[in-house]
Amino acid sequence: MEIQHTNVSYTWGEPGGDETDETWSKPSQTILIDGCEMRIRKNLYNALIAFCQSGILGPIWIDALCINQNDIEERNAQVSQMANIYKNSEEVIVWLGHEREYTRTAVACFQRLPITRQELLSDEHVVSRDKAFASCSFTDLELIAMTRFFTDHAWFGRTWTLQEMWLAREMTFMCGTIYASVDVILTGSSIAHDSYSTRSATEDSQRTPAITWLMNFTYDLVAKLRKEVDGTSPSPLGFEVGYHRARHATDPRDKVYGLLAISDTTTVDNYMEPVVADYSKPVREVFSIAAAHCLLNTTSWRGLSYIGDHSRYRIPNLPSWVPDYTQAIPWRLLQRRSEDTFKTATHQQVCIEYDINSPYTIYSPYSYFDTITAVTTAYWEDIEGYSQMIEILNLALNPFPVNTSGGDNALSAMARTLTADQAGIYDYDSYDFVDQFGEMTYGMLWLGISNHPDMAYQLVKNPEASLSKALSFIGIRDREDLLSSLLRSYRQIYKTEEQRKLESKPTESPDQSLKVRTSLIQLD
Template sequence: MESNSAEAPPPTASDVLFQHTPLDLHRKQMRLLRITQNNSSEIKCELENFTYDVSGKQGTPPYWALSYVWGAESPICHITINGKPYPIRPNLYNFLRERRLQSDDNYIWIDQICINQRSVDERNHQVSLMSEIYRNANGVIIWLGKRDEEAELGLRCFQEFQNPYYCDLSEFLHLPAGTTAGKANIGKWVFLDGGPKLKEKVIRSINVIFRNPFWTRLWIVQEVLLGRTVFVQQGSLWFHLDAMSRFERMGFRCDGLIASPEVAFTARGHTAAWYRQRDLKWMISEFCEFGCQDPRDKVYGLVGVVECGTTVPVDYGKSAEEVFIDVIIAFLHMWKTESQEPDKVRKELKHDVQTLYRLVVNMIPDKVERYFEKNDQDHFRFRLEKLDEWWRATERGKNDDRK
């Protein structure tokens, strides 16, 4: 029998899925996630909006910040936030599942959840505040992913490096009871007294850790430099990043160890306060070859660390090419603070061509020839007509500011 009434439409995603409560983008606001403890097989969480003052210590509860790889988009996993389902990627789901097992109800900041990724305005607002978010957190958790048996020996070795002069290797190296390894200097024992087979086994496991895609991320620069304390976790095993720093310092003993520049920086960087005193030009030159999915983050992933000199405003409404032009304009303003003479600015440019070339190659490789050309010595130089174009634009901006 036909019905005269219209059939009700199926529910849309907006009716079913969790929707973020908007942030006040004119204030310093952020969201924090907390896993609620229960016996359900689901991962149930609460997400709350908080307003904080300049110091970041008023208006927000203690929280941790997560540093991780977003990873594969599928299969989509669902958690429950404020009573409604919310889709996340598998790597983050594995972290939250492990976090729940620790019976830890502390708040945590996770960009994939705490930022409404569908809102460009909110992404701009939150990325601009990200340096404060990481700096004011109790600490940073580096998540390497779910348990990996091949990495466990290396993880436990790093755990022991947290107290390198008094540690017990007997259990996880399956040594006989009463071995002298129990209270010895771990570096000396593993890499000298333990013999070549043990050394090879440990290094092979550590190389598995070092090959983790996490270490290729550009965002680790900001997250590691700004964290008060940094822990590394894979599965249920974790260690303080200081342990990796100790290990990295004795790398000359470790033939066969494959540590990328990113790994070496992460091991040392969090103890080097002078990094935070570098300008944008230096940071781009040093780190623009680190990896990120969004080419605009070759710049935006570094501006939060820059504490001096000219910077670039975060605007995800711009294309990668427009962000590169913003960097050029920032460089021009920096040079013009020292000289009003176009010829001297061009001379300064010669010192920075390599930095700009590396940046454009990493952001918009299909448009390199638009900004650079080769000379007879196969060296690149900036197209001066482009510089003149931007020079005139900055002069117009300067005049507009005077009106």
């Protein structure tokens, strides 16, 4: 017989995320359980006091009290039961900590917004949200309060609380003596999130971890509520672990185990046994299993997209193909379509083999990787100029050749590989990404050589020869396929001096409608 109970979702440490204060991070308060004293952490103690004062009575399930954290076997067993524990509870109370000076203002602003859950979950949510926001005329102080409600509370950025939110049938948020429903929190987070979602790549790189909490939480809450309506299947564990790297966990292994109950823990063709919690395994092995799970559920190497910079890793001795899941990745990368975040230079699928008895090695009949690491950034900003384009061109073409198949050419292969960072921004049905990449490549190279008078002169006289020389100048030699790809779209625009006299009036190519305006210049 199931006992009706309430679950508490809270952070073990300081509610604002300060992990340096030991009065919060270690048990410092004493309570009585069946006449026996037990030491608990301060945030849980504050929650219990608030529950008593508010008339919230048991049965209440609390992880720190119901699981012996020092018994590995019990931890393993209880983590595997987490889905049932939360799904069978009448309600989950989210304890955010004591009320702050802006809490009442923030919640009151959330409640003022004239928008429903159905509107926020609909395809027209942007229009509805903008209309609701415009009707409220919030002051700057109110907007700051609304944002701080999410960025100042560590609950919104923890791994375990994400799973607890997804599993809850009903939720009530509690901050001191202030209560808020899921719908109120959904409305507030959507508005606060919207003020950051359109920022540029430069601003994105300056975003604080707390803002990332807000961005992640909004997407996750919307996904949870939509799942309740349409019943979508859970995502693979490897994807979830990579997607939620910005979330925090006291035990690094919980970056994986804290997501088991809301993920698909199987692999394609059941190549691996379903992942289960086992706290006897070292962090290195747990992360390797998660990375292998990600690779085995794909037909490409896109699972390697988020490897990152090994010099910044916190977890020692990780294999080169395994990400450090304690390291966050830029939010902008998380917005890309998962199938496009990493592509090799060809369309061929890859085959990956993994043996759980040798957890630190992956095999592929087609490819061999000694070391994989991040070499350069992939943001495209006007301020970066042509030098970064030349750097990436050299990185792609030298010393490794680009081998293509079918009717592919070197330019399209490079476009797919080097612009993976841009995946998902454009609608591929209406935007010819490869051609646009070619135009950008040509323009960047022209900008680079235009600073050299001799090379600029040669470009006007004979584009093909001068571009070949320009490519050689930056270290790309004997690449006729690349040169042909670059020039293909421009042969009718840039005629040689012998084919077209430079004039001061517009001219029209006989087989193109594009008009080209030239100026009368002196060629010495």
